Amino acid sequence: MTTIAYKDGVIAYDDYEKCIEQGGVKFFCSGAVPDFQRLVDTYFGAKPDGNIDATALVLDGESLMMVAVDDATGLWKSPVLRDRPYAIGSGTPYAFAAMDMGASAEKAVEMAARRDTSTGGTIRTLRIDQHGQATTSS
Template sequence: MTTIAYKDGVIAYDSQVTRGDVITDDAYEKCIEQKGVKFFCAGPVSDHQRLVDVYFGSKPEGNIDAAALVVDGERMMHVAVDDVTGLWKTPILSSRIYAIGSGTPYAFAAMDMGASAYKAVEMAAKRDTSTGGLIRTVTIGQVRAG
């Protein structure tokens, strides 16, 4: 999966892609920018663009296992698709820490103990076998809960 962490205006995310027990890519770009909206995606790579398409109005087809931390203008939110709700959006307050992906518990614990978003992803990669590779960061402007 991945680890995506947010703290103090910075989003950090890893670049590792796995298939089962095999690392297939250590430098994959998990940020998709479309129509000025940034999607920091977690979950199966094959579902990333499908999630983006649903965000922009496409009808969900089949199971979409991806989730994303989304920055849309001044709004930041956690976005995913489920069978009951369809597309759902959970607002994220910029004054709080946040994390998604398989390394979430490690990232939250690290940030609770004072780590930056970057350091939180780095620390998650030490324990989560689906987090690794390059750690990228994006500094975002003022955002409000989506």
């Protein structure tokens, strides 16, 4: 698993392997690593093949959303409201608690890594401007 947090136009995540870019769309994935590409393929129209144990924050143009696949509805997309903090992954409760206490997305992932044994490594960030343009740093 992992921890991916969003707050104030910044997405923070704990490892470069969690970010996949395809067709100009960025996927920040959580869940079973072997399912990441299957989730991306389903987003672009592939028929889901069996259970896909992955969830992603997706930046597609100006749209930021959570994306996953379930047996009942197939691919689903849920908008992420940019004025609210958001988190996915095994460290979600820690990240939300940190952001509720005023932490940035980056600090929230750092705090989650202290408590969640499945979160760790280099914390990277992606800043999204008001036009959906992204810049990455680590």
